[in-house]
Amino acid sequence: MESGLVRKAIEDRIGGKPIGEVAREWCALGVTGTRGGRPNPQAITQILTAPRVCGYRANRGELLMDPETGAPLAGAWQAIVTPEEWTAVCATFSAGSLYMHRGSLSPRLTGRKAGPKYLASGFLRCGAEVAGGGTCDQPMGGCKSTRSRKSPYNYICNGAAGRGCGKCAISGPLVEDAIARSLFPADGQGKVRLPEPIRLRWHAGEMGFEEKRKVIASVLTCLVIRPGKKGSPAWDHSRVVPVWKWADRIRGAEPQV
Structure with a gap:
């Protein structure tokens, strides 16, 4: 997966673009998964909210933290976006959709309550x-x-x-x-x-x-x-x-x- 494509998708999502529209764009570009499947909203959500996009390391759904400083440990790869941008894109999804916060009872990364952005949403x-x-x-x-x-x-x-x-x-x-x-x-x-x-x-x-x-x-x-x-x-x-x-x-x- 090209980093530029992921970076643009994160920027677009923070800007308000529906994840379904991102999926259509990736399909039109001929993007496929590791097994040749077409990208879908669920898979793209997991890609965009994975900690590795901002350079963080994680294991079994938890960030790996430095025991001395308490800061997240960085991996030996180049980050695609900043930690702030990763946190921002995670905040646009419901808790159960996030890479690290699956399940209806999982907390959001930012503590910000999810809600509609547009007046007629849901109607x-x-x-x-x-x-x-x-x-x-x-x-x-x-x-x-x-x-x-x-x-x-x-x-x-x-x-x-x-x-x-x-x-x-x-x-x-x-x-x-x-x-x-x-x-x-x-x-x-x-x-x-x-x-x-x-x-x-x-x-x-x-x-x-x-x-x-x-x-x-x-x-x-x-x-x-x-x-x-x-x-x-x-x-x-x-x-x-x-x-x-x-x-x-x-x-x-x-x-x-």
Whole structure:
């Protein structure tokens, strides 16, 4: 495995790139494992979080420490990244994914609590059609984008792990604008009516990230993302379809036409 490839993957991951996207890039470059297999997210996670990438030695899941200084022992090979960068990339994964911290009860290396980076993370489902009928319905994750100032990050359906179709992507700011429109429609005639103080604080920028996610979770089961049309420059808010909680009661309360 070329050190430059590992270094770039670590830098990209620290910058917010999904590990599935790294796996797709490695596959496109023709990278294979020692047994000829194609790289997958789990294997790449283990490579990026292995202590040897920053020069540290480890044995059976534990760093080898100098008994006199208490500092980690360095190996006789050239480090690919600094210890600080290794710690930073480890902090982007859940504890059970790390090279040295497998298992749900294992502590994180930095003690930093894992959490979503993007407002709609965990709420989006891919609405692309799949073979045989129906929709993909797999979760969509957020990732940074350098192609557009208007959309500095996107939500994508990850097809690298063999679960999602990989056919659907959408601008992050578009999704979050559509969420706000659904929760607080301009005409006040939405599916649900949230308290006025919540609307005012949301639009004034006084509501924090976690509180916004709690508001979304309180009324929405998920949001289905329909595929966009290629070459369309305008934002299409109808691509974001909210699935409301208590949908049966909402429909029952609507006036008959």
